[in-house]
Amino acid sequence: MTVVVVTGVPATGKTTLAKKLAIALSFEYVDGNAIAKTVSDGYDKIRDCEIIDVKKLNVEFEKIIKEKKSVVIDSHLAHELPAKIIDFCIVCKTNLKTLKERLKTRGYSKEKIRENLDAEIFDTVFVEAKNNNHNLIVFDDSSKIEDLIKIIKK
Secondary structure (H helix, E strand, O other): OEEEEEEEOOOOOHHHHHHHHHHHHOOEEEEHHHHHHHOEEEEEOOOOEEEEOHHHHHHHHHHHHHHOOEEEEEOOOHHHOOHHHOOEEEEEOOOHHHHHHHHHHOOOOHHHHHHHHHHHHOOHHHHHHHHOOOOEEEEOOOOOHHHHHHHHHO
């Protein structure tokens, strides 16, 4: 069994990468956002997002991992899973100009755009994943999916 998580700030290319990886590796793609909505503790109107209890989310992720042979989990919270059950944690990053445009296209408010840009500037997801002792791979605008596939297949 192999478990790969793809994480990062919203709009950094997680879903695109996760789906391509799942196909290339013949792994099952897991939409973490859909699962997160099933464990939502409500909606934060100020931050315009679901309120997610990470412990509940991890329980759901762990159930899926036990059921499947090999998975690619796509979620900006996937790096919160325990390192002992994750083989690779891929942190997606993108340049700030591209990120800002993608967030605008999604209709994010100015405040939410600023919050996500700050998270990218301060490398929040990478730091959290590192603090969780994950086997990290950074995938950014200069990375090639072919190189990533080779690393995972090894």
